[in-house]
Amino acid sequence: MAETMKPGTLYVVATPIGNLGDMSVRGGELLRDVDRILAEDTRHTARLLDHLGLSTPMTSLHEHNEQKQIGRVLDWLAQGQSLALVSDAGTPLISDPGFELVRAARERGFAVTTAPGACAVTAALSISGLPTDRFVFEGFLPPRQAHRQRELERLKDQERTLVFYESPRRIVAALTDMASVFGADRSGVVVRELTKTYETVYAGTLGELAELAKAGDITEKGEFVVLVGGADKAAAVEAAMVDAERLLTRLLQSLPVKEAVRITADMTGAARNPLYERALVLQGKGG
Structure with missing residues (x-):
């Protein structure tokens, strides 16, 4: 049975990270029934809406305009509109915009609720073969080598499984620095293109993974999740x-x-x- 929309509510809706079939039934119904969708990239979300056969109005809300859009969004909520916040893929706010909006909405007393679903962090953990009872999500590492190595030094004694996002153009440099700072013998897993046609999982030591990346055996295309086993105390x-x-x-x-x-x-x-x-x-x- 379709959910009754609650006026003045912000719904944080998870969307697929690759396979469009992973969109939850409830999430799809919310995207159909809300007054407006706040999308990180309206062109990207338009493809999802087209797949679902929806034509809900959209407004862009991304890292470059979030602060400017907050007042406008709060006005819509005050008028009793129900709104859905989505990112390009996965669960909003996880290395994506939306934190400032959610905080502002809660501070103003508006209801904020979630339609949970896909998230690359937990999806990658579930197939990594590394311990999942305790983990640390670090998002994207700094792009500059000196800053990246300093951040890795801060984490090298962490005993929990480490999870990072990484871009195709920096995957070689990131794995090389991880092997150098954490030790070439530390266990690691690289997951590429989760739930998509060319999903690939590479597992081994960080030294082995770095060499695979340098040799071009880890394809530098797509989206990456890198997982590193915790330090042996x-x-x-x-x-x-x-x-x-x-x-x-x-x-x-x-x-x-x-x-x-x-x-x-x-x-x-x-x-x-x-x-x-x-x-x-x-x-x-x-x-």
Whole structure:
């Protein structure tokens, strides 16, 4: 049974990420029955409406005009209109515009509700073979290498599965930087063109995926979701202790034990007592 439209309500409606058959029945009915659709790209949404046999009026709302359109949209809601917010693909606001509008509508007391559906983040996770009980969605990485590497450094010790969106023109650079920062042996999955005709899943280590991308074996066309396995905490601690011991050994060649331990602890974050005990062993004074 068709849903009764609630006056002055903003419906956040998920649309297909590729296969048009993934449009939910309820979502399609809402797009039919609302007074107006707020679309990221009206030309793109027009193809979906044509597939559904709909002719609902549309207004563009995208990252470049969202602030200007908010007042207009709030006026429509105040007049009792029901509106649907859609992005080009998937669930609105997930690396797409709409956050400012939703916040403004809620602050003004208008009802905001959802018609959930497709989302590239959860779709990619479901077929990745990586742990899905805990994950972090980071959206798009910075386009410039220095900024991208700095962001990856911030995430390298994250123990949850990491999920990124990436563009075709940066997929090679992104995978190369991930292998460099996270380690070439870290598990990764690249999902391309989800739910579309040429959907492809590449799985392996980040080093292997980076080499595939450089060789052109990962086609640089379409839309990408990149997933990275979380850091192994035990392995990270062990690696940190190896680095700390290497530094401690060098410092003991020219500094007293206490000074060498203090500097090593300050520079690596390692605990002083284990470092002190290790320093005594290295100098042949330990048990």
